[in-house]
Amino acid sequence: MKSKSFYTFLSFLFSCLLLMLFSCTKEPSGTTPIQPPTDTTTHASAVTMDLSQFLLLPNSTKALAVAFTPATTANKGLTWATSNSAVATVDAAGVVTAVAAGTAIISATSVDRPMLKVATTVSVLKDYTVHVVGKGDSEHYTNAALYWKNGVPSELQGGHIIGTAAFAVTASGADIYIAGSTVNSSLWSIATYWKNGMPVQLSDPLAQNNTYARSIAVSGGSVYVAGYSFTNTECPAYCFGRSRASLWVNKESVVKETPLYNTIATTQAFSIALSGADVLVAGSRSNSNFGRWSTIWKNDFSAETSLSNTTDFNEATAIAVSESDVYTAGYGSCAGIGCAMSAKLWKNGSNNAIVLTDGTTEAQASGIAVSNGIVYISGYEKNSAGKYVSKYWKVDGNNVTSYALTDGARNALANGITVVGDDVFIAGFEENENGNKVAKYWRAYKGMAVAISLQSASLYTRNDSEAFGICVQ
Numbered sequence: 001m002k003s004k005s006f007y008t009f010l011s012f013l014f015s016c017l018l019l020m021l022f023s024c025t026k027e028p029s030g031t032t033p034i035q036p037p038t039d040t041t042t043h044a045s046a047v048t049m050d051l052s053q054f055l056l057l058p059n060s061t062k063a064l065a066v067a068f069t070p071a072t073t074a075n076k077g078l079t080w081a082t083s084n085s086a087v088a089t090v091d092a093a094g095v096v097t098a099v100a101a102g103t104a105i106i107s108a109t110s111v112d113r114p115m116l117k118v119a120t121t122v123s124v125l126k127d128y129t130v131h132v133v134g135k136g137d138s139e140h141y142t143n144a145a146l147y148w149k150n151g152v153p154s155e156l157q158g159g160h161i162i163g164t165a166a167f168a169v170t171a172s173g174a175d176i177y178i179a180g181s182t183v184n185s186s187l188w189s190i191a192t193y194w195k196n197g198m199p200v201q202l203s204d205p206l207a208q209n210n211t212y213a214r215s216i217a218v219s220g221g222s223v224y225v226a227g228y229s230f231t232n233t234e235c236p237a238y239c240f241g242r243s244r245a246s247l248w249v250n251k252e253s254v255v256k257e258t259p260l261y262n263t264i265a266t267t268q269a270f271s272i273a274l275s276g277a278d279v280l281v282a283g284s285r286s287n288s289n290f291g292r293w294s295t296i297w298k299n300d301f302s303a304e305t306s307l308s309n310t311t312d313f314n315e316a317t318a319i320a321v322s323e324s325d326v327y328t329a330g331y332g333s334c335a336g337i338g339c340a341m342s343a344k345l346w347k348n349g350s351n352n353a354i355v356l357t358d359g360t361t362e363a364q365a366s367g368i369a370v371s372n373g374i375v376y377i378s379g380y381e382k383n384s385a386g387k388y389v390s391k392y393w394k395v396d397g398n399n400v401t402s403y404a405l406t407d408g409a410r411n412a413l414a415n416g417i418t419v420v421g422d423d424v425f426i427a428g429f430e431e432n433e434n435g436n437k438v439a440k441y442w443r444a445y446k447g448m449a450v451a452i453s454l455q456s457a458s459l460y461t462r463n464d465s466e467a468f469g470i471c472v473q
Contacts, residue, residue: 044073044113053121055450056088056098057443064094066108066118077111088122098124125423125445129473132427133166133178134439136456136465145180146439146456146465147197153456158182158192158199165189165212168416168469172218178469179216179225191227191248202248202255203229213248215272217279223250226272226281245269245283247297260301261285267295268315271368275321282319282328294330296349305349308332313339316346318368318377329365329377343379345395356393356400357381365393367417367426378417378426383408390414390428392444405442405449406430414442416469422446427467439465 046069056062068076080090087102096106103123110116132148138155145156145164156166156178166180175196181189184205191203191213202225203211211229218224225248232241245260245267260281261267269283278298285304286292294307294316307328308314314332321327328346332353333339343356343365356377357363363381370376375395380388381402390405390412405426406412412430419425424444429437430451439454456465 042070042072042074044068044075044110044116045070047078047108047110047116047118049108049118049120051120053123053448055443055445055448056096056122056124057450057452058098058101058124058127060098062096062122064090064096064106064108064120066094068110073112075110075112078108079111081107081109083107087124096122098122100124101126123445123448125443125450126421128420128423130425130441131169131171131176131471131473132439132441132454132467133169133180133469134427134429134454134465134467135165135180136437136439137463138456145178145182147176147178147194148439148454148467151452151454153454154197156180156194156197156199158194158201163187163189164192166194166468167213168215169471170216170218171471171473175218177216177218177223179213179227181210181212191225191229191246193223193225193250195223200250200255202227202250202257203246209233211246214270215281217272217274219274221252224248224272224274224279225250226269226283228268228283242266243268245281245297247272247279247281247300249279258300260297262301265301269297270316271318273319273321273326275326280319280321280326282316282330284315284330294328294332294344294346296326296328307346307349307351307353309351313341314344317364317366320368320370320375322370322373325370327368327370327375329368329379331364331379333359343377343381343393345375345377345393354395354398354400356395356402363391366413366415369417369419369424371419371421376417376419376424378414378428380413387411388413390426390430390442392417392424392426403444403447403449405444405451410435412440413466415467418470418472420472423472425470425472427470429466437464437466439467441467441470 048067050065083105087104090096107119138144145166163183168179178194182192189210191211209231213225213227215226228243228245247258267285269281271282273280281297285295293310294314296305316328316330318329331341333341340362342359343363344353361382365377365379367378377393388411389408394401410431414426414428416427426442
């Protein structure tokens with residue numbers, strides 16, 4: 001049996017344990033309970049990319065920008081990634097580099113909030129050799145005929161350089177043919193074409209009037225050129241000047257000229273196309289100083305097709321053949337003062353043109369290309385601010401889709417056009433902030449477009465340049 005003292009000792013020990021426990025859990029008198037620290041950092045609730053999709057040319061780069069919501073987000077770190085590094089890569093700063101043709105998804109993920117992610121699609125375009133011709137200031141001359149190969153300019157020689165121009169270009173195998181004009185010693189323009197840079201003058205080099213070669217085609221070693229001359233020395237019948245269209249054929253180094261006019265007609269030829277054994281030339285005709293109509297000539301002046309009535313003002317500026325169909329682009333309006341020009345498309349000589357614009361503002365069509373039954377037309381249309389907007393139209397049957405290539409802040413025109421696969425190439429110019437013309441070509445792909453400026457001169461103050469013709473290999 002345990003003694004009483006033993007139980008007294010256990011009671012004392014238990015009391016000490018209770019006292020110790022109470023002392024450990026009770027807050028000291030006069031102190032505040034310790035709270036966990038408050039998070040005052042501003043975290044992102046959303047991220048957005050500046051582009052949902054974009055184009056890159058081979059070997060080019062594009063810096064992407066990501067915006068955070070709220071803008072005061074503290075940690076704006078991002079992790080960048082590409083879905084296909086064989087097509088495009090992206091670095092830690094969001095700079096995308098094109099590697100090869102194809103499509104890749106570029107994504108950016110918030111470092112602070114990994115659940116926040118944004119992405120864009122980049123289409124890297126195929127690599128082609130692009131040939132563009134026009135005119136402008138060169139390194140040695142003002143207003144010279146220019147040829148750009150993949151953006152590198154050169155001067156087209158022949159005659160007196162000042163005042164020359166190049167309007168069209170085509171490729172035949174490894175050979176490049178360019179149509180335009182050189183200048184004689186009296187500074188009159190002479191219709192000329194160049195084969196691989198070597199000029200061949202088509203009209204009289206001693207003539208005292210201007211003649212221009214505007215379009216060119218090559219088949220079986222023969223070169224076909226369409227253009228026109230202009231003179232204003234025939235008053236009183238043609239006091240405003242008279243144009244005479246011509247077709248030149250260089251076969252086996254022998255040039256033959258076929259007049260596309262008669263004694264009462266003033267005519268202009270802007271475009272040429274080959275259809276089997278036939279040569280088709282598109283332009284305009286008038287028998288007076290006022291009315292003008294869109295016209296196609298087949299082989300000579302006697303086989304003439306009028307695309308519009310003879311009382312209004314119309315011109316056919318471009319022609320293309322696809323299988324058995326003939327497509328002609330141009331523009332027209334009523335003959336009265338104040339009528340706005342509308343861009344138009346004619347198919348197979350029909351008088352029932354597809355009107356590409358609504359006629360409320362001035363518009364013109366200047367180039368045409370056909371691919372897989374779809375017609376592509378280049379040109380321009382004035383906007384509400386009175387600026388010319390460079391455009392192209394896609395015509396699929398009777399469905400017309402319009403695409404603007406420039407934002408309308410400055411004047412811009414689209415001239416020549418060609419199509420390769422899903423890519424549309426368009427030559428023209430856009431004014432810069434000083435009002436000077438800068439030659440450009442646009443490359444469009446599935447409704448998107450990228451502009452490439454074509455530099456020419458550095459020696460002259462104005463440094464104007466225009467691009468008219470384009471072809472792609």
